[in-house]
Amino acid sequence: MAAMHGNALYYFYEAASLGSMRLASDKIGVAVSSISRQIAQLEKTMGVALIERGRRAIRMTEAGRLAYEYYQGCIANEEAFMNRLHEHRQLKAGKVSIAIGEGFLGGFFSKVLEDFQGQHPGIAVTASVLPTSEIVHAVLEDDAHFGLIFNDCTEPKIRVRATVAQPLMVICAPDHPAAKRKSLSLEDLSTYDLCLPDANLRLHQILREAERREQVWLEPVLTTSSIYVMREAARAGRMVTILPRIAAAAELEDGRLVARPIYEADLEHTSVSLIHRLGRQLDGAPARLMAAFEARLKGWSESDGPAAA
Amino acid sequence: MAAMHGNALYYFYEAASLGSMRLASDKIGVAVSSISRQIAQLEKTMGVALIERGRRAIRMTEAGRLAYEYYQGCIANEEAFMNRLHEHRQLKAGKVSIAIGEGFLGGFFSKVLEDFQGQHPGIAVTASVLPTSEIVHAVLEDDAHFGLIFNDCTEPKIRVRATVAQPLMVICAPDHPAAKRKSLSLEDLSTYDLCLPDANLRLHQILREAERREQVWLEPVLTTSSIYVMREAARAGRMVTILPRIAAAAELEDGRLVARPIYEADLEHTSVSLIHRLGRQLDGAPARLMAAFEARLKGWSESDGPAAA
DNA sequence: ATCGATCCTTGCGTTGAACGCAATGATTTC
DNA sequence: GAAATCATTGCGTTCAACGCAAGGATCGAT
Numbered sequence: 153m154a155a156m157h158g159n160a161l162y163y164f165y166e167a168a169s170l171g172s173m174r175l176a177s178d179k180i181g182v183a184v185s186s187i188s189r190q191i192a193q194l195e196k197t198m199g200v201a202l203i204e205r206g207r208r209a210i211r212m213t214e215a216g217r218l219a220y221e222y223y224q225g226c227i228a229n230e231e232a233f234m235n236r237l238h239e240h241r242q243l244k245a246g247k248v249s250i251a252i253g254e255g256f257l258g259g260f261f262s263k264v265l266e267d268f269q270g271q272h273p274g275i276a277v278t279a280s281v282l283p284t285s286e287i288v289h290a291v292l293e294d295d296a297h298f299g300l301i302f303n304d305c306t307e308p309k310i311r312v313r314a315t316v317a318q319p320l321m322v323i324c325a326p327d328h329p330a331a332k333r334k335s336l337s338l339e340d341l342s343t344y345d346l347c348l349p350d351a352n353l354r355l356h357q358i359l360r361e362a363e364r365r366e367q368v369w370l371e372p373v374l375t376t377s378s379i380y381v382m383r384e385a386a387r388a389g390r391m392v393t394i395l396p397r398i399a400a401a402a403e404l405e406d407g408r409l410v411a412r413p414i415y416e417a418d419l420e421h422t423s424v425s426l427i428h429r430l431g432r433q434l435d436g437a438p439a440r441l442m443a444a445f446e447a448r449l450k451g452w453s454e455s456d457g458p459a460a461a
Numbered sequence: 462m463a464a465m466h467g468n469a470l471y472y473f474y475e476a477a478s479l480g481s482m483r484l485a486s487d488k489i490g491v492a493v494s495s496i497s498r499q500i501a502q503l504e505k506t507m508g509v510a511l512i513e514r515g516r517r518a519i520r521m522t523e524a525g526r527l528a529y530e531y532y533q534g535c536i537a538n539e540e541a542f543m544n545r546l547h548e549h550r551q552l553k554a555g556k557v558s559i560a561i562g563e564g565f566l567g568g569f570f571s572k573v574l575e576d577f578q579g580q581h582p583g584i585a586v587t588a589s590v591l592p593t594s595e596i597v598h599a600v601l602e603d604d605a606h607f608g609l610i611f612n613d614c615t616e617p618k619i620r621v622r623a624t625v626a627q628p629l630m631v632i633c634a635p636d637h638p639a640a641k642r643k644s645l646s647l648e649d650l651s652t653y654d655l656c657l658p659d660a661n662l663r664l665h666q667i668l669r670e671a672e673r674r675e676q677v678w679l680e681p682v683l684t685t686s687s688i689y690v691m692r693e694a695a696r697a698g699r700m701v702t703i704l705p706r707i708a709a710a711a712e713l714e715d716g717r718l719v720a721r722p723i724y725e726a727d728l729e730h731t732s733v734s735l736i737h738r739l740g741r742q743l744d745g746a747p748a749r750l751m752a753a754f755e756a757r758l759k760g761w762s763e764s765d766g767p768a769a770a
Numbered sequence: 771a772t773c774g775a776t777c778c779t780t781g782c783g784t785t786g787a788a789c790g791c792a793a794t795g796a797t798t799t800c
Numbered sequence: 801g802a803a804a805t806c807a808t809t810g811c812g813t814t815c816a817a818c819g820c821a822a823g824g825a826t827c828g829a830t
Binding site for chain 3: 801802803804805806807808809810811812813814815816817818819820821822823824825826827828829830
């Protein structure tokens with residue numbers, strides 16, 4: 153049952169409303185003949201008379217009244233749709249889903265998201281916190297509009313929108329002995345109580361490679377799969393951890409934590425990447441949010457973090 | 462805001478549902494090229510992408526989802542309309558409004574209406590009880606689909622669908638002295654206690670003319686504007702009244718009242734007419750009900766009333 | 771990487787529905 | 801009964817939608 157001949161119904165509606173085909177003709181801007189024909193045709197296809205012929209003022213039949221109400225329903229429906237569409241185009245409504253590593257939670261992510269949602273209320277953002285491989289998968293399957301991962305990835309169907317260096321750094325409380333050093337080696341670190349990522353995290357692998365290269369083996373007193381735990385462990389004061397700046401942005405900014413570079417461990421070449429599926433054009437809200445992340449990321453790169461600015 | 466290009470939305474809907482333009486092409490029976498073009502054009506007029514290009518399986522954008530839901534709403538609306546229309550065509554729904562004189566209330570009217578509504582449940586009938594002049598007016602203004610009046614009317618724009626003779630008769634209880642007579646003259650009547658219509662009723666005028674012709678002046682003991690009161694007055698036994706058969710059909714049939722002709726008063730030429738507006742074609746339910754009244758009226762005419770059969 | 775299969779897009783010629791103009795028929799008003 | 805006002809019908813025109821066919825693009829597999 154295909155949709156009714158849109159125009160015919162419209163003509164009928166106006167003619168019935170105004171009480172005359174001629175008035176409808178003036179209003180619509182279509183010859184009376186067409187209106188007459190369209191209505192006649194509509195009646196033919198419906199098998200029912202819609203208006204009573206042989207009268208000066210047009211009057212609807214009962215079936216006509218039904219059709220009239222039907223068209224009103226169509227108009228109402230369309231209007232609602234147009235409103236929603238308009239809101240969508242104004243970025244007042246919509247959904248964005250992103251996939252990020254746990255490391256991004258914290259000040260960086262919160263700030264960007266807060267700004268965005270403040271500027272575009274009504275946009276629902278769903279952020280899935282996943283391991284890197286799953287992030288890539290989610291982006292590939294369009295389960296997420298874009299993703300934020302550590303390191304750049306080699307997947308051919310992934311487009312890297314932005315990459316910024318995020319060297320791993322020693323993170324500790326300002327009053328911790330390590331904070332007095334300008335920079336540290338892996339060997340220096342082994343003298344402190346360490347909180348390090350467990351095998352589930354990508355950070356773990358990166359550290360293991362560095363350890364192998366430097367032939368230094370770090371012995372953590374706390375191993376966790378949660379970056380939150382690592383951050384808090386450092387903030388408590390006793391322990392030291394290793395994270396990229398971005399993973400502790402807020403604490404670094406307000407001074408509750410400090411960051412010190414690690415030299416000669418080749419850890420400074422780690423980076424974070426903003427990725428999305430190759431060939432997928434993002435419309436409206438997702439594009440906006442991705443741009444916001446991109447700008448923030450690049451701003452970070454230039455200044456090497458607000459804390460350093 | 463004209464209705465959307467119906468087909469384009471339909472194509473989009475099917476393509477999105479089936480996940481492929483090709484499948485939609487098979488289902489709809491339209492070349493893939495057309496579908497592609499229609500969707501592209503739809504997107505252009507809406508200014509928003511509806512599907513994500515460059516992918517094997519079609520995926521909707523957020524705006525696409527909106528359009529999808531909109532189309533679903535259209536379909537639901539149309540379906541509801543189609544159902545109502547179908548019911549209307551099967552005479553399972555609709556409205557009929559008729560205008561009748563009070564004289565028709567009672568057995569005749571009830572029987573016809575009962576039969577009709579039993580056969581077509583769901584049809585709403587509104588019956589306006591009005592004086593003759595107002596009935597004609599209502600029919601002329603299409604406030605009533607048709608009307609039932611005493612006497613035939615001379616209005617040029619009224620079509621008389623049926624006219625049957627309804628001579629005025631003497632109506633009284635079976636045990637009343639008048640019931641023993643085979644027929645009565647106006648003069649005979651003047652000897653009984655009479656209940657006669659008041660000046661508001663058309664019956665009154667007819668009687669006045671007869672009185673003038675016969676030079677007999679009837680003195681009623683009860684004057685009323687209600688035919689119901691006249692009928693009940695006769696049924697009580699003491700009084701005699703003058704009505705057409707049809708106005709007391711039920712009572713005449715079951716013997717609670719009897720009718721006797723009036724001779725030489727020219728009252729036997731009165732009639733009732735089924736009228737509607739000239740040029741107005743009645744569709745469905747009104748036509749049916751009118752036909753039912755017409756048939757009943759004519760059946761009455763042939764047998765001169767069930768009581769005489 | 772390359773090839774083949776499958777799908778979407780684009781170019782071009784064709785068709786039919788909707789249109790405007792003008793004449794005709796119908797209805798109301800003076 | 802004539803004028804005025806509508807609605808309908810006939811006819812030629814136009815433009816959107818269509819089918820066919822060629823040209824990308826993508827996905828899966830060798």
